[in-house]
Amino acid sequence: MNFIVSSTTLLRHIQSISGVLATSNTLPILDNFLFEILEGELTVTASDLETTMRTNLDVEAKESGKIAIPAKLLIDVLKNLPDQPCTFSVDMSNYAIEIAYDNGKSKMVGYAGEEYPKTPAIQNTNTLKISGEIISSAINKTLFATGNDDLRPVMSGVFCQFTPDEITFVATDAHKLVRYTRTDSQATGSSSFILPKKPLNLLKGNLRGDEEVLVEYDESNVVFTLNDIVLICRLIDGKYPNYEAVIPKENPNVLTIDRIQFLASIKRVSIFANKTTHQIKLKLAGSELALFAEDLDFNNESNERLTCNYDGDDMEIGFNSRFLMEMLNNMDTPEVKLEMSDPSRAGLLMPGTNENEHEDILMLVMPVMLNR
Numbered sequence: 001m002n003f004i005v006s007s008t009t010l011l012r013h014i015q016s017i018s019g020v021l022a023t024s025n026t027l028p029i030l031d032n033f034l035f036e037i038l039e040g041e042l043t044v045t046a047s048d049l050e051t052t053m054r055t056n057l058d059v060e061a062k063e064s065g066k067i068a069i070p071a072k073l074l075i076d077v078l079k080n081l082p083d084q085p086c087t088f089s090v091d092m093s094n095y096a097i098e099i100a101y102d103n104g105k106s107k108m109v110g111y112a113g114e115e116y117p118k119t120p121a122i123q124n125t126n127t128l129k130i131s132g133e134i135i136s137s138a139i140n141k142t143l144f145a146t147g148n149d150d151l152r153p154v155m156s157g158v159f160c161q162f163t164p165d166e167i168t169f170v171a172t173d174a175h176k177l178v179r180y181t182r183t184d185s186q187a188t189g190s191s192s193f194i195l196p197k198k199p200l201n202l203l204k205g206n207l208r209g210d211e212e213v214l215v216e217y218d219e220s221n222v223v224f225t226l227n228d229i230v231l232i233c234r235l236i237d238g239k240y241p242n243y244e245a246v247i248p249k250e251n252p253n254v255l256t257i258d259r260i261q262f263l264a265s266i267k268r269v270s271i272f273a274n275k276t277t278h279q280i281k282l283k284l285a286g287s288e289l290a291l292f293a294e295d296l297d298f299n300n301e302s303n304e305r306l307t308c309n310y311d312g313d314d315m316e317i318g319f320n321s322r323f324l325m326e327m328l329n330n331m332d333t334p335e336v337k338l339e340m341s342d343p344s345r346a347g348l349l350m351p352g353t354n355e356n357e358h359e360d361i362l363m364l365v366m367p368v369m370l371n372r
Helices: 007-020 071-079 132-145 197-206 259-270 321-329
Strands: 002-006 032-038 041-047 051-058 065-070 085-091 096-101 104-109 126-131 158-162 167-172 176-182 191-195 212-217 221-226 229-234 253-258 279-285 288-295 300-307 309-311 315-320 335-340 347-351 359-365
Touching: 002 007, 007 041, 007 051, 007 071, 007 085, 007 197, 032 071, 051 197, 065 071, 065 104, 071 104, 126 132, 132 158, 132 167, 132 176, 132 197, 132 212, 132 359, 176 321, 197 221, 197 229, 253 259, 253 279, 259 279, 259 288, 259 300, 259 321, 259 335, 279 321, 315 321, 321 347, 321 359
Parallel strands: none
Antiparallel strands: 002 085, 032 041, 032 065, 041 051, 051 229, 085 096, 096 104, 126 212, 158 167, 158 191, 167 176, 176 359, 212 221, 221 229, 253 309, 253 335, 279 288, 279 315, 288 300, 335 347, 347 359
């Protein structure tokens, strides 16, 4: 099996899917890319059994076949070559691979392509087309709020809900929650599934934003098709918690404040917060917000005052400063609103102005008990 391909074109394609490769694999063949040639088209596949990615490119080839090629070796060789045609010659009797280029050649040994794990087939699929911009925004706004608890795997992914009216993405770790809704993309029916973190990061890295993404899914797997890449991943099995139940409905106390100013103040004050709780206290009265943090173990403390718009009763409430900073960093609007009911219930952080009428973002953060 022989074929000729541009070194930079091949490198660009295999780097776009190389993120799937795990650092330690139970199957040695998963340290390889699967190369399949059919009618002058090369399909390269990478997999970790849970997530599979493949990409297609045109090559000069007179015959068909498949071979598994060591991934790290191939990437390292191509990275160090200037743009030029490379000739791959594969001896199918012993799976020896020779790569010839202008100044010489490199040799390595691969595996039989037939040994590479098969990509799962999707049964009774539901399909949906979503713009790359919507998926990219949804991933950026929700991924940071996912959990890392192995005992609660459903919280380690992003919950996707599709209805004929809107699509919603939700992430939570039980301390913070993000709900991102778009009304400019709909499904034909109602369905939901939980997407793992790793494929979402891989998807984000390959989105340009101007493309249309085809989403196909069944009860076990989902397939994303975009540009010249296909990503297949296994869904997280389990029932997602009823997140709507934890979102307070009545929040009469509303703080409106400049996002950058609020974030900068929290960053400074939180330097003096307890390193375990990261607690920061917000004291609201009239048009003034006071921020206060202390670490009693070292007698450290800091406080700042900011002017704001506040409509509600005077109150003191404590939050984890890291969670507040994460949320504010993942918002884009100049102003934000923090809606609260009382110091023992969750606060809701939202954009101060709705710049996109089709977009709705709600971030929830649980309070921490104040040291009295």
